[in-house]
Amino acid sequence: MSAQTVDAEPMAAVGQAKMTARDVDVYYGEKRALHSVDCDVIENEVLSLIGPSGCGKSTFLRCLNRMNDTIDICRVEGNITLDSQDIYDKELDVVQLRARVGMVFQKPNPFPKSIYDNIAYGPRIHGVSSHKDDLDGIVQRSLEGAGLWQEVKDRLAEPGTGLSGGQQQRLCIARAIAVSPEVILMDEPCSALDPIATAHIEELIDELRQNFTIVIVTHNMQQAARVSQKTAFFHLGELVEHNLTGELFTNPKDERTQGYITGRYG
Amino acid sequence: MSDIAEPTPMGIAQATAGHRDIHQTPEAIARRQRRYRSEARFKYYGIAGIAAAISMLIVLLVSIASESFSAFTQTFVTIDVNIDQATVDPNESGDPAVIGRASFQTLANNTLYALFPDVSDRRDRRALRALLSPGVEFELRRRVMDDPSLVGQTISITVEMSDDFDQLHKGLIDRTLPEAQRRINDLQLSWYDQLVSEGLIETQFNWRFFSGANSRYPELAGIWAALVGSLLTMAVTLGLAFPIGVAAAVYLEEFAPKNWFTDMIEVNINNLAAVPSIVFGLLGLAVFIQFFGMPNSSPLVGGMVIALMTLPTIIIASRAALKAVPPSIREAALGVGASKIQVVSHHVLPLAMPGILTGTIIGMAQALGETAPLLMVGMVIFITSIPSGFTDPSTVLPVQIFSWAGNPERGFVALTSAAIMVLLTFLIVMNALAIYLRKKFERRW
Ligand SMILES: Nc1ncnc2c1ncn2[C@@H]1O[C@H](COP(=O)(O)OP(=O)(O)O)[C@@H](O)[C@H]1O
Ligand SMILES: [Mg+2]
Numbered sequence: 001m002s003a004q005t006v007d008a009e010p011m012a013a014v015g016q017a018k019m020t021a022r023d024v025d026v027y028y029g030e031k032r033a034l035h036s037v038d039c040d041v042i043e044n045e046v047l048s049l050i051g052p053s054g055c056g057k058s059t060f061l062r063c064l065n066r067m068n069d070t071i072d073i074c075r076v077e078g079n080i081t082l083d084s085q086d087i088y089d090k091e092l093d094v095v096q097l098r099a100r101v102g103m104v105f106q107k108p109n110p111f112p113k114s115i116y117d118n119i120a121y122g123p124r125i126h127g128v129s130s131h132k133d134d135l136d137g138i139v140q141r142s143l144e145g146a147g148l149w150q151e152v153k154d155r156l157a158e159p160g161t162g163l164s165g166g167q168q169q170r171l172c173i174a175r176a177i178a179v180s181p182e183v184i185l186m187d188e189p190c191s192a193l194d195p196i197a198t199a200h201i202e203e204l205i206d207e208l209r210q211n212f213t214i215v216i217v218t219h220n221m222q223q224a225a226r227v228s229q230k231t232a233f234f235h236l237g238e239l240v241e242h243n244l245t246g247e248l249f250t251n252p253k254d255e256r257t258q259g260y261i262t263g264r265y266g
Numbered sequence: 267m268s269d270i271a272e273p274t275p276m277g278i279a280q281a282t283a284g285h286r287d288i289h290q291t292p293e294a295i296a297r298r299q300r301r302y303r304s305e306a307r308f309k310y311y312g313i314a315g316i317a318a319a320i321s322m323l324i325v326l327l328v329s330i331a332s333e334s335f336s337a338f339t340q341t342f343v344t345i346d347v348n349i350d351q352a353t354v355d356p357n358e359s360g361d362p363a364v365i366g367r368a369s370f371q372t373l374a375n376n377t378l379y380a381l382f383p384d385v386s387d388r389r390d391r392r393a394l395r396a397l398l399s400p401g402v403e404f405e406l407r408r409r410v411m412d413d414p415s416l417v418g419q420t421i422s423i424t425v426e427m428s429d430d431f432d433q434l435h436k437g438l439i440d441r442t443l444p445e446a447q448r449r450i451n452d453l454q455l456s457w458y459d460q461l462v463s464e465g466l467i468e469t470q471f472n473w474r475f476f477s478g479a480n481s482r483y484p485e486l487a488g489i490w491a492a493l494v495g496s497l498l499t500m501a502v503t504l505g506l507a508f509p510i511g512v513a514a515a516v517y518l519e520e521f522a523p524k525n526w527f528t529d530m531i532e533v534n535i536n537n538l539a540a541v542p543s544i545v546f547g548l549l550g551l552a553v554f555i556q557f558f559g560m561p562n563s564s565p566l567v568g569g570m571v572i573a574l575m576t577l578p579t580i581i582i583a584s585r586a587a588l589k590a591v592p593p594s595i596r597e598a599a600l601g602v603g604a605s606k607i608q609v610v611s612h613h614v615l616p617l618a619m620p621g622i623l624t625g626t627i628i629g630m631a632q633a634l635g636e637t638a639p640l641l642m643v644g645m646v647i648f649i650t651s652i653p654s655g656f657t658d659p660s661t662v663l664p665v666q667i668f669s670w671a672g673n674p675e676r677g678f679v680a681l682t683s684a685a686i687m688v689l690l691t692f693l694i695v696m697n698a699l700a701i702y703l704r705k706k707f708e709r710r711w
Contacts, residue, residue: 065601067597067600067601070596070600072523095604095605096603098601099603102601103601104601105594105597109592109597109598110598111595111598112595121604121612122603125603125608126603172598175602176601178602179602179603
């Protein structure tokens with residue numbers, strides 16, 4: 001795959017594309033936030049979205065589980081698929097989509113409920129499990145999956161908001177994986193955390209890749225380099241370059257990418 | 267501009283020296299002191315304002331409390347009444363209907379005539395009868411109806427003295443005034459003094475004030491009927507305004523599209539909160555009573571009118587509480603696949619509930635003190651029975667205060683103040699509850 005270009009197309013051949021975006025335009029009212037973005041998300045890979053602030057990373061991420069639907073003035077055009085199915089199809093059930101494409105937010109946002117209920121909430125509303133034992137199992141597996149089980153197993157009834165910032169974020173990751181999504185979207189999940197908690201989450205992301213496809217927004221380029229296989233660089237609403245992470249950082253094709261990774265702006 | 271962008275070492279030194287100079291000149295020091303003085307002045311204005319407000323509040327409370335004081339006690343006299351067979355049940359029928367119709371007032375009068383046998387003049391006898399409250403008749407009838415075997419016996423009862431003698435006993439009538447300017451003449455004073463010297467007069471706690479209904483006679487009047495009326499009215503108000511208000515707030519805040527129509531609704535809700543309450547009373551009279559034919563003077567109609575008034579308060583408070591739930595919680599729930607309804611019912615509404623309840627309690631406290639619209643729907647009615655349902659004619663606490671305040675008898679002045687004390691107590695308790703709720707469930711995100 002040495003013939004990578006700024007175009008995303010050729011990479012689709014590398015692995016199975018879990019999600020694809022074609023010609024995606026997003027408008028906030030009159031303002032255009034994304035300009036015909038094409039991007040594939042490969043199954044069981046981590047894709048990093050990087051770029052200066054306000055370039056549209058979060059906007060793109062939120063297109064992938066239709067979180068933008070909640071913003072009245074936001075309009076999405078183009079085609080986005082999950083397993084070749086158009087997620088903006090009128091027939092599609094958004095609730096089901098969000099169960100398949102989970103999300104972790106910038107600021108840890110546990111529910112003001114117990115640790116247990118934080119995790120159990122998703123499975124409960126989807127009716128995945130009504131049985132107490134099943135639910136206990138899901139809670140344990142999810143917390144283990146998020147590397148939090150050992151720390152909280154004796155205080156599942158305590159409020160999730162009482163945990164430290166890093167623990168809260170892992171709780172949010174556990175909450176996301178409890179509904180067994182296929183894709184997990186993370187919007188700057190470490191920006192509110194200290195370096196040790198960040199390292200924790202980064203390790204976790206690498207493990208989660210075995211079972212999930214992950215898209216992560218970060219403005220920390222070292223982080224992108226550490227956790228992701230592919231990186232996409234956004235600039236002023238355009239997807240400028242999308243490549244293997246190593247390639248993009250060592251050998252950027254576009255001078256805007258080069259400028260960004262060498263620290264000329266950002 | 268360029269100086270700032272590229273400061274030379276010289277420039278910095280000059281600027282620093284310049285700053286030092288500027289702030290040390292006598293003018294600069296004087297300027298600073300003026301600033302401190304105006305700051306201090308401002309603080310004193312604030313303190314003076316608060317002091318003025320507090321002192322007015324204290325004057326108000328102290329004057330009401332001191333007026334109300336005498337209403338919480340009542341002067342009683344103990345007399346031995348002969349339940350004369352001939353008067354009560356001449357045919358010895360034992361029939362409750364006959365006993366019920368008997369003139370117990372005559373028995374009480376005869377007792378007084380016997381106590382003061384030398385009073386024979388008709389005018390003086392009338393003055394003598396004025397010693398006792400008309401309540402003596404009801405008390406005697408109740409006693410005898412409860413226990414018909416009392417007929418023919420002599421029983422000792424302790425009954426209210428009439429308002430004038432109650433006032434006299436409480437020291438609220440000046441005996442040194444000339445007789446013509448007193449409500450009690452010299453003869454009556456002598457009878458009273460005799461009763462006192464015989465130890466027949468005593469002061470008791472005025473239970474009737476809390477347990478009784480309204481009466482034409484202040485010594486027999488109580489607030490219980492008005493309190494029950496208030497509770498029934500509040501129940502109707504709460505039952506209507508809370509669910510409707512919360513539902514409206516949830517819809518407007520969480521589901522309604524943003525367009526000119528919802529904007530207009532919003533503006534009108536805010537306007538509604540400022541509509542004078544009497545207007546709601548007129549509306550209630552025209553719509554509920556005249557058009558729908560609902561019962562006049564009833565807690566049902568009163569509660570509905572007040573609910574209309576309280577709705578904007580509850581809607582506005584509920585919307586504020588809903589707005590205060592951080593978007594991150596909604597996103598979290600949406601992110602795991604909750605539907606809009608689930609986000610609202612599982613997360614947003616429970617988190618907003620303390621705020622909604624606080625707003626509701628404050629709205630209910632306002633409603634409890636509301637008077638004008640209830641006058642319009644006839645709740646100013648004079649009623650001496652305790653309402654037992656939502657359609658019974660009744661009055662409410664503030665309206666009771668209003669009608670007592672218009673009565674000339676001295677006793678009603680004290681009753682008015684005492685009823686105000688009760689109303690204020692309820693308001694303080696409700697507001698304290700609202701503050702407690704707010705503090706207890708206050709959340710920092
Ligand atoms: N809710 C919104 N309403 C209006 N404009 C928005 C909204 N969210 C984002 N934008 C605009 O869209 C652009 C992209 O924002 P965003 O995707 O948040 O950038 P990034 O995550 O890369 O910092 C920015 O110019 C921002 O101002
Ligand atoms: Mg962002």
